[in-house]
Amino acid sequence: MESCDVLVVGGGPAGSVCAGKLRQAGLDVLLLDRETFPREKPCAGWITPAALATLELDPDLYRKGRVLQDVSTFRVGLVGGTEVVIPYGKTVSYGIRRREFDHYLLERSGVRRSLGEPVMSLEREEGRWLVNGRIRARLLVGAGGHYCPVARHLGAKIGREAVIAAQAAEFAMTPEQEQQCPIPAGTPALFFCRDMKGYGWFFRKGDYLNIGLGRMDKDNLGHHVREFCLFLQRRGYLAEGFPGTFQGHAYLLYQRQGGRRCVDDGVMLIGDAAGLSHPQSGEGILPAIESALLAADTIVEAGGDYRRDKLELYASRLAARFGGGGDMPSSPLVSGIARFCGARLLSGSWFVRHIVLDRWFLHADRKGLYAMR
Ligand SMILES: Cc1cc2nc3c(=O)[nH]c(=O)nc-3n(C[C@H](O)[C@H](O)[C@H](O)COP(=O)(O)OP(=O)(O)OC[C@H]3O[C@@H](n4cnc5c(N)ncnc54)[C@H](O)[C@@H]3O)c2cc1C
Structure with a gap:
């Protein structure tokens, strides 16, 4: 049996940024991904300078041996x-290649990880999570992208949403x-x-x-x-x-109302698992990074009390940050x-x-x- 304070499911930009920030704050974090890295991710690989700045990533250092x-x-x-x-x-x-970018962020996070392991089961036992029958965690962060099993557990109607x-x-x-x-x-x-x-x-x-x-x-x-x-x-x-x-x-565009529920007792969703892509451009990498940081801040502030009331602050922070979205996907283009x-x-x-x-x-x-x- 393995145990941790926080289990992050998914090692894309959202998962690795959140896990890295929590590790820096002294929490015991485990990151789990069904893939081994480097892995492919269908994406154009376009990012804005704001993404690099938010990651505090030096372009000249990053481009050594990678495409930037x-x-x-x-x-x-x-x-x-x-x-x-x-x-x-x-x-x-x-422009980046996701194969390189995601691997770099995951390595940089320095977090303990279990790769090549998909989530097969999620159980709640006496206020803690038991994942795959072998990992105990006090808090679960769903960063598994659009089809994240944690999002499904929180009631996401995967396959029936307007994607x-x-x-x-x-x-x-x-x-x-x-x-x-x-x-x-x-x-x-x-x-x-x-x-x-x-x-x-x-x-x-x-x-x-x-x-x-x-x-x-x-x-x-x-x-x-x-x-x-x-x-x-x-x-x-x-x-x-x-x-x-x-x-x-x-993937889902951000919706202020009617989007995915992203907080409950002992669980939060970030990145594509929460459905946060920009309504006009479809940009999802920066929202994934920003939501990861907002979630990590909320988790650290919760000081080990991971009941829903404490974590709801994250939902308010998401709404304040991405609140420009309408109740429905609202692109002026449509x-x-x-x-x-x-x-x-x-x-x-x-x-x-x-x-x-x-x-x-x-x-x-x-x-x-x-x-x-
Ligand atoms: C074709 C396409 C082009 C895009 N182009 C851009 C672009 O140019 N710029 C931009 O900003 N956004 C783009 N996006 C959106 C962007 O790719 C996503 O918003 C972004 O990848 C979200 O990051 P994430 O960390 O939330 O999820 P992901 O990057 O999807 O990472 C999720 C991780 O979870 C893991 N996982 C999934 N299921 C399980 C499971 N059951 N158990 C364990 N692990 C699991 C996966 O292996 C993966 O590593 C594009 C999307 C698509 C589809």
């Missing part, structure tokens, strides 16, 4: 249409492919679907190319991905028969007016730069978590 692609220009348009090119003249975002469904493929380009590609590394291209229910991306990071598409309806996702690839091929961005294999995943005007708006540099990029994707008007305190 500076992004200073975006291309934005409609699938099948032309793009507007928006140069910023400075680094406004980065973002997305697919991505990432592969190393040959020198010849790099030379033939008309879009330089560090210039992500975003192409919105004509019905404004999602967007595709084409993102070169170092020697790697990541392409993918996410939509607010999961029906026919494969069809939309195929159409997007054909469009990229016709445009000359993508060679026919490219070697990438698409992997899919789902409102009737935006749908009607989308094509015209996306052909104008002012709208693309100031609304789509600065406001929705880069959050130029939003202070970092620590700057708020």
Whole structure:
């Protein structure tokens, strides 16, 4: 039998950041993940400078031996249409590979871990958790992503929620492919679907190319991905028969009301398990990191009393931080007016730069978590 104060389920950005912060505070933490690391995670791998700052991660140190692609220009348009090119003249975002990034964060956390072990059973016994019949924990933190077993235990209706469904493929380009590609590394291209229910991306990071598409309806996702690839091929961005294999995943946009319950006696949810992705862009890495820090603060302040009343503060902190979300997933891109005007708006540099990029994707008007305190 193994025991710990806090068992964190999931070693993605949310889990490793929360576990690391708790370990630093002197708690006895165990992190469990069904995968061994490094592992793949379907993702575009786009992060904002706020994510690096919140992680207190030095870009120059991180990029030694890993991909950290500076992004200073975006291309934005409609699938099948032309793009507007928006140069910023400075680094406004980065591209990482999740395989490297998640492994780095997990190693950096220095936390005790059990990898390659999925959660098979969760039992509550005399105010403590018994996980897989062999781990006893006083507090359980669910960081297992959208399909987190802890979220399911808390009543999440997995499979019946209105999700973002997305697919991505990432592969190393040959020198010849790099030379033939008309879009330089560090210039992500975003192409919105004509019905404004999602967007595709084409993102070169170092020697790697990541392409993918996410939509607010999961029906026919494969069809939309195929159409997007054909469009990229016709445009000359993508060679026919490219070697990438698409992997899919789902996640939830943040909802102030009606989202997942994320606190109960002795249990909390963070990151995708709590459903926190940004309503306009679908960005989930920074919300995962921020929720991990808010949860860790709440846990440390609870001083060992992990009853629901003590942990509810975390739910209030989430609402204060992410409260901009509506009661339903509310993207301006799917409102009737935006749908009607989308094509015209996306052909104008002012709208693309100031609304789509600065406001929705880069959050130029939003202070970092620590700057708020
Ligand atoms: C195609 C796609 C593209 C995306 N692109 C971006 C992007 O460019 N930028 C961005 O900010 N966000 C992006 N997102 C969202 C982002 O990937 C997530 O929001 C983010 O990974 C959430 O981190 P997390 O730590 O909560 O969960 P995850 O990263 O999903 O980690 C969860 C961990 O839990 C483990 N786990 C799951 N089940 C179990 C179990 N039963 N037992 C034990 N362990 C378990 C998993 O192995 C995994 O390691 C994208 C999502 C998708 C699907």
